[in-house]
Amino acid sequence: MDTAVVLFTRDLRVHDNPALAEACAGAERVIPLYVLDPTLAGLSGNRSRFLHQCLADLREQLRERGGDLVVRTGDPVAEAIRVAREHDAATIHLAADVSGYARRRERRLTDEGERHRIAVRLHPGVTVVDPGVLRPGGGGDCYKVFTPYFRIWSQTRWRAEAPVPQRVTLPDGIAAGHLPAIPDGDSPHAAEGGETVGRRRLTAWLSSIDGYGIDAYPDVHDDLPADRTSRLSPYLRWGCLSPLALAEAARTRDAEAFVRQLCWRDFYYQVARVFPKLSTEPLRPGGDRGWRYDEDALAHWQDGLTGVPVVDAGMRQLRAEGWMHNRARLITAAFLTKHLGLDWRAGVDWFFRWLIDGDVPNNSGNWQWVAGTGNDTRPGRRFNPIRQALRFDPEGVYVRRYVPELKGIDGPAVHQPWRLPKPVLDYPGPLESHRDEAVWLRG
CATH class of the missing domain: 1.10.579.10 (DNA Cyclobutane Dipyrimidine Photolyase, subunit A, domain 3)
Known part of the structure; x- marks a missing residue:
């Protein structure tokens, strides 16, 4: 019987998950695997809590379909290869990502797969349009300016959504492993993680009731006290929601302002793909000025x-x-x-x-x-x-x-500036103000 491994990373959902869908379509037995990576542990208490909530929900989604989430701890490459070899899996499927760490992980997994004669298949799913697909004329690696990227992105034919597997069949005798207890986060009022919660929020967002929702977005997205943005960004970041499915739903509602924000998200993913030092080095040559350190x-x-x-x-x-x-x-x-x-x-x-x-x-x-x-x-x-x-x-x-x-x-x-025992600075007075062009994903 054919067996395949699906290595979950930032695609913690069963809806429109190309890696999971193709594995279930092509193999009789499928091992949904998540590896708790000690290298990434402890970076953020808030994200650790959200992640573990996502994993618990994903396990329930898979169990409803006859499967389970197999959990291991260690190096994701070594553990994925070990699980594949133990159960004679011919293929490992995973969603392609763009960060330097993720791409190194993909290269190592591919190399180890070749060494053990295990095929490694990369799939879309982290963005609406794959980060490496759209390139400017003249041989550039990525678009540096958003407007021309948005123009070509809007005209691109998007992939079809992947079907939700009706059944996930595990190999006999595999130990699912235990999920650690959900850790305490640092923020007392943080959102709850998981595909179930994310899809519930999405349904409410698309319903546009009482001035909240996607139809009102162009008028209220900058309204600080109203707080009427979607708050879907955590669910996109962890793959609890498909960015493609969200973009399709928004486009059918003619919600261009919101679709544009999803394009901004794709824009930065294609930048990060070719500029892995985005967190530490300036994109613009000579862009760093004489920063002070206080x-x-x-x-x-x-x-x-x-x-x-x-x-x-x-x-x-x-x-x-x-x-x-x-x-x-x-x-x-x-x-x-x-x-x-x-x-x-x-x-x-x-x-x-x-x-x-x-x-x-x-x-x-x-x-x-x-x-x-x-x-x-x-x-x-x-x-x-x-x-x-x-x-x-x-x-x-x-x-x-x-x-x-x-x-x-x-x-x-x-x-007006409020008085503190030791104010951080005297407010310098009116500064030049330009047309507002915020680009953070308004989630």
Whole structure:
């Protein structure tokens, strides 16, 4: 009987999972495998909790179809090869990814597979359009500017969604292994992980009831107090939802503004594919300026104690929820780099530490955009945080939600710099403000 292994990585779902679908279609027995990688453990308490919730839900989804999630701990390459050899599997399927770590893992797995005469098949599924498919004329490796990428991306024929397997049959005698207890995260109000929760949120988002949902998105996505973005980004990051299925659903609703944000996500994935040092080196030659290094200022920013209310609200939302509104991400990132003059890499690390949806392509790519070191045609743009707050939180509802010290101040007055024993800086006054062009996935 033919046997195949499906190595799950960031595709923790059964709906539109090409790797799982092809394995079930081509083999009589399938081993759905997840390897807990010690190299990635401990990077983020929030993401560890979300991941383990996703794995528990994936196990239930597979059990409903007669299978199970086989869990091992160690090096994913060594464990996948070991499981395949123990059960005479001829093929290992997995979703292709773009980070430097993921691509090294894919190369090692392919090499080890050849050595043991096990075929390794890479599949799409992490993005809407495969990161390596669209390339600019003139021999470039990837698009550096979003608008031409969006134009060709919108005209590209997308793949068909993969069918959901009706039955998953394990080999006889295989030990599924135990999932560790779900760890405590660092944010008390973080979202719950898993495909089941993600699909429930997606259904609510597509229903567009009472001013919440995809139909209202163009009018409310920047409204800080309303908080009417989809909040689907963690489920996309972990593959609980298919980005293709979401894009198809949005396109049938003629929701171009939301589809555009999914294209931004694909855009940074194709950048990260050819620029694996996106988190540590500037994309724009000479883009790094003379950053200053001030541990006290950085700590004030991290703790939400800068004295600029909207900045502090955003940073406190990050800690409380493991998530931050897209507009607040823009404001807080611009404040760190353009106002405090601190290195964008410190921001990359801090967001990556707390964000459930934190990943290399979007987190690092957007930080570089804001800092002026990345894919922005106007790297010198600046944002006035108080002007941004008055525009997108005019009555201060968002600020008072996360900065309780200011609850006694009514209306727009809450946005004036508040007094601290040791303010991080004197607010420099009005700064040049450009048309708002936030690019963080508005999830």
